[in-house]
Amino acid sequence: MVLKIRDLAIHPPLALAPMVGLSHSALRTLLVQLGGVGLLFSEMLSAKRLPSENETISPGLIRVPLESPLFYQIYASESSTIEAAVDKLVELDAQGVDLNLGCPAPQLKKIGAGRFLLDRPGELVNVLRRLRKAVRLPVSVKIRIGDQPDRTRLLQTCRFLEDEGVDLITIHARLAGDKFCRRPRWELLDGLPDRLNVPVLANGGIFSVEDARRCLECTGAAGLMIGRGVVRWPWLISDIARELYCCQSPLAQYSREGLYFAFIDLLKQRFPQERRLGRLKQFTHYFASAHDFGHLLASRVQSSSSLEQAAERAGEFFRQAA
Numbered sequence: 001m002v003l004k005i006r007d008l009a010i011h012p013p014l015a016l017a018p019m020v021g022l023s024h025s026a027l028r029t030l031l032v033q034l035g036g037v038g039l040l041f042s043e044m045l046s047a048k049r050l051p052s053e054n055e056t057i058s059p060g061l062i063r064v065p066l067e068s069p070l071f072y073q074i075y076a077s078e079s080s081t082i083e084a085a086v087d088k089l090v091e092l093d094a095q096g097v098d099l100n101l102g103c104p105a106p107q108l109k110k111i112g113a114g115r116f117l118l119d120r121p122g123e124l125v126n127v128l129r130r131l132r133k134a135v136r137l138p139v140s141v142k143i144r145i146g147d148q149p150d151r152t153r154l155l156q157t158c159r160f161l162e163d164e165g166v167d168l169i170t171i172h173a174r175l176a177g178d179k180f181c182r183r184p185r186w187e188l189l190d191g192l193p194d195r196l197n198v199p200v201l202a203n204g205g206i207f208s209v210e211d212a213r214r215c216l217e218c219t220g221a222a223g224l225m226i227g228r229g230v231v232r233w234p235w236l237i238s239d240i241a242r243e244l245y246c247c248q249s250p251l252a253q254y255s256r257e258g259l260y261f262a263f264i265d266l267l268k269q270r271f272p273q274e275r276r277l278g279r280l281k282q283f284t285h286y287f288a289s290a291h292d293f294g295h296l297l298a299s300r301v302q303s304s305s306s307l308e309q310a311a312e313r314a315g316e317f318f319r320q321a322a
């Protein structure tokens with residue numbers, strides 16, 4: 001199945017979620033190498049700071065050409081920041097621009113961005129209109145269900161977004177106040193995609209091919225966006241692509257150990273020394289949770305003071321686990 005958004009064809013309709021500290025060049029490259037991912041997202045980037053960032057050193061902007069198609073996600077609190085931010089993203093060969101309207105983090109609350117921009121309808125309209133006008137590329141948004149389990153309100157929000165020219169809507173199937181450990185509320189999306197003119201990606205709580213199948217059945221979404229699941233099992237998207245979309249993605253050729261070290265190599269290729277260990281620790285937090293006795297891997301890597309030490313300790317862990 002091909003998802004067509006403006007001039008862009010996405011196949012299969014499976015996307016890597018934007019995740020701060022995780023959805024960077026090394027993880028994106030790994031996923032492209034494993035196959036099956038149809039769309040990549042960057043972590044959220046400040047629209048205000050983007051124009052002055054240097055893409056050769058800024059961790060959120062480092063990228064190689066094979067990471068494509070890539071939508072850069074921005075968060076914005078003032079519409080006046082949009083044009084310069086979008087110019088920068090076009091310069092970086094963005095295939096699309098995503099606006100974060102879902103993140104409930106306190107840093108975004110302070111500036112009225114992310115989920116809190118929805119509470120400022122005047123400024124939200126300005127942001128969306130300036131975004132739509134500034135770029136011919138696909139414009140997408142990522143939202144949560146809302147503050148309450150209110151399907152009518154959710155439909156109204158989505159219709160408002162499509163009327164403002166948005167080309168794709170991703171819905172993280174949790175309420176604004178729901179913790180990530182809570183079961184996602186896929187049932188609240190049921191029937192919604194059929195009532196919209198733009199495609200919807202469903203997001204939240206997909207950790208297996210079976211979850212993917214059930215989420216698609218339950219929501220009727222045009223595709224899926226997956227976050228933590230691909231950090232735990234980096235070949236998850238490749239498996240879903242093969243099982244649900246008949247893609248030719250290869251069966252995983254890596255062991256978990258091989259994959260972990262392939263990721264470390266990519267960190268070394270993409271990031272300067274001082275940026276590598278923090279990203280390995282963040283990745284390991286999720287990757288280790290899918291492993292028997294993974295807490296041992298996580299704690300050894302968390303307490304490492306260099307990438308080399310972390311790699312050595314991880315090597316020991318995998319030898320003991322074998």
Ligand SMILES: Cc1cc2nc3c(=O)[nH]c(=O)nc-3n(C[C@H](O)[C@H](O)[C@H](O)COP(=O)(O)O)c2cc1C
Nearest residue numbers: 017018019020043044142172204205206226227228
């Ligand atoms: C560490 C982390 C960082 C995240 N950063 C972002 C972000 O930058 N932008 C965003 O829209 N959502 C962000 N999210 C939310 C994810 O995109 C996604 O909606 C959420 O993890 C639920 O999907 P999942 O169950 O597949 O992980 C983040 C989630 C995690 C765990």
